[in-house]
Each structure stands twice: as structure tokens, then as C-alpha cells.
Amino acid sequence: MGEMFKMGGYEVYVWGSVLLGVAVYAWNLVAPSLQRRAVLARLAEGDEESSGDAS
Amino acid sequence: MWTWFHRLASPPSFYRFADRVAPWLAVAALLLLGYGLFAGLWIAPKDYQQGDAFRIIYVHVPAAALSLSLYTGMAIAGVVALIWRIKLAECAIVALAPIGASFTALALVTGMLWGKPMWGAYWVWDARLTSELVLLFLYLGVIGLDQAFLDRRAAARACALLAIVGAVNVPIVKYSVEWWNSLHQASTILKFGKPTITAEMAIPLYASLLGAYLLAGMAALRRMQNEVLLRERRAGWVRELTAV
Numbered sequence: 001m002g003e004m005f006k007m008g009g010y011e012v013y014v015w016g017s018v019l020l021g022v023a024v025y026a027w028n029l030v031a032p033s034l035q036r037r038a039v040l041a042r043l044a045e046g047d048e049e050s051s052g053d054a055s
Numbered sequence: 056m057w058t059w060f061h062r063l064a065s066p067p068s069f070y071r072f073a074d075r076v077a078p079w080l081a082v083a084a085l086l087l088l089g090y091g092l093f094a095g096l097w098i099a100p101k102d103y104q105q106g107d108a109f110r111i112i113y114v115h116v117p118a119a120a121l122s123l124s125l126y127t128g129m130a131i132a133g134v135v136a137l138i139w140r141i142k143l144a145e146c147a148i149v150a151l152a153p154i155g156a157s158f159t160a161l162a163l164v165t166g167m168l169w170g171k172p173m174w175g176a177y178w179v180w181d182a183r184l185t186s187e188l189v190l191l192f193l194y195l196g197v198i199g200l201d202q203a204f205l206d207r208r209a210a211a212r213a214c215a216l217l218a219i220v221g222a223v224n225v226p227i228v229k230y231s232v233e234w235w236n237s238l239h240q241a242s243t244i245l246k247f248g249k250p251t252i253t254a255e256m257a258i259p260l261y262a263s264l265l266g267a268y269l270l271a272g273m274a275a276l277r278r279m280q281n282e283v284l285l286r287e288r289r290a291g292w293v294r295e296l297t298a299v
Contacts, residue, residue: 007107017165021114032277
């Protein structure tokens with residue numbers, strides 16, 4: 001099993017890439033929900049300060 | 056068909072449609088990405104030249120493909136927004152930019168991590184790498200431009216223009232490996248005709264590609280919904296939705 005993780009000596013590059021990939025996937029999964037929370041909070045406050053687009 | 060599109064283009068219908076579809080996209084994306092990574096890392100055989108280092112492909116190629124597809128989508132949304140003034144297209148431009156930027160950055164960094172052991176350098180100012188870096192700057196430009204305007208419609212029009220002008224870079228990235236001498240290899244799977252890769256390596260790659268596209272689709276729908284909420288905050292249906 002240890003051999004599998006060593007990736008023939010390329011473990012830093014392979015696992016580094018996988019880790020970054022998983023981080024970007026996770027960010028894309030979670031960030032829209034966090035943005036939703038912020039938008040809903042803004043709407044709940046009445047959001048008067050940025051009403052420049054009332055047109 | 057057209058009436059369906061017209062109905063979908065209305066913000067409340069789109070909002071409900073996205074609410075129904077997004078969770079399924081997320082589940083399918085996670086399953087495909089999970090399988091793609093697992094099979095790519097452990098089941099696919101080693102590459103006869105690159106050994107295990109080639110496994111970076113399962114992260115790098117989906118990210119690179121998305122970086123171009125999302126930009127193309129953003130530029131098409133830009134054209135639709137400028138010509139037909141469809142609000143949803145304006146929302147799409149703003150929604151796609153951060154997703155595209157994240158995948159472009161991922162493609163660049165995983166490319167560097169692949170380049171170091173294979174080429175001996177993290178970075179070379181080669182046509183493919185440089186044009187992909189320009190793509191990242193274009194995405195960041197759209198994000199910055201969007202935040203520079205208080206008026207959402209003015210922001211979307213400015214972003215649409217930048218997205219359209221920047222689209223000239225998309226074929227440059229795609230064909231850079233054919234037009235110029237490049238350290239970067241030519242396409243193995245994303246080309247017409249027979250792929251030059253064995254099925255054991257290719258199937259996890261197709262799964263990762265599809266999974267990443269579905270994930271980006273899910274994120275785009277959710278971000279577009281957020282933008283719709285902000286723009287339509289004075290509409291009755293949004294007030295009803297947020298009053299709960």
C-alpha cells in the first residue's frame with residue numbers, strides 16, 4: 001500500500017495536484033452557498049446603500 | 056421548445072429550475088469525480104514514459120478544458136447580453152468568471168507541478184503556458200470590473216465587452232501547441248478521431264471531465280441564482296422568498 005502512495009517518487013507532485021484539485025472542487029461546491037447567505041443577509045437588511053440599480 | 060426557453064429566461068422560472076437541477080448535478084459530479092480520481096490514481100496503469108507522474112492528468116486536463124469552455128460560455132453570454140439585453144445572460148457572465156478563474160488557476164498550478172518532474176522547470180514562457188496565464192488575467196479582469204460598478208446592469212455590460220474582446224485568446228490557448236513549438240504536448244483525448252490513450256487510462260479521465268463540468272454547471276446555476284436575487288430584490292417573488 002505504501003508503494004501506491006509513493007507514486008514512483010513523484011508523490012509530492014501527484015498528491016500536491018490532487019490536493020489542490022480537491023480544494024478547488026470543494027470551493028466551487030461551497031462558495032455559492034456562502035455567497036447565497038451573504039446575499040440573503042443583504043436583502044434582509046433592506047440593502048438601501050446600494051440601490052443604484054433601481055432603474 | 057422556444058416557449059420553454061422563453062419561460063426559462065424569466066428570472067423566477069430560472070430560479071425554480073436551478074433549485075430543482077443543482078442538487079442532482081452536485082451528486083452526479085461528486086460520484087464521477089470520486090470514481091475518476093480513485094480509478095485514475097490507483098487502477099489506471101503507469102505511463103510507460105512518465106511513470107506515475109502522468110496521474111496529474113486527472114486533475115489538470117478537466118481544469119484546463121473547463122478554463123476554455125467557461126470562458127467561451129462567458130463570451131457567448133456576453134454577446135447575448137449586449138445584443139438581446141437578456142438579464143439571465145448578464146447574470147451568467149458574472150457567475151461564470153470566478154468559477155473559470157478557479158479552474159484556470161488549478162490548470163496552471165497543476166501544470167507547473169507536472170512540468171517540474173517532466174520538463175525540469177515549473178514554468179517556461181512558452182505559448183501554451185503564457186496564453187493560459189493571460190486567460191487567468193482576463194477572468195480576474197472580469198471579476199474586478201464587475202466589482203467596480205455599483206449598477207449591476209452597467210457592470211454586466213462592461214464585463215460582457217471584456218469577455219468578448221478576450222475571447223480572441225481562447226483559440227490561441229487551444230491551438231498554441233500546434234501553431235508554435237511548445238514544450239507542452241499536443242492533445243491526446245480532446246481531438247477528433249481515435250484517442251491515443253488506452254481505455255484504462257481514458258475512462259477515469261472522461262469521468263473526471265464530466266464530473267468537473269457538472270460541478271461547474273452546478274456552481275454556475277447557484278451563482279446565477281444569487282445574482283438574480285440581488286437584481287430582482289424589489290420583485291414580489293423575491294420578497295416572498297426572502298420573507299420566510
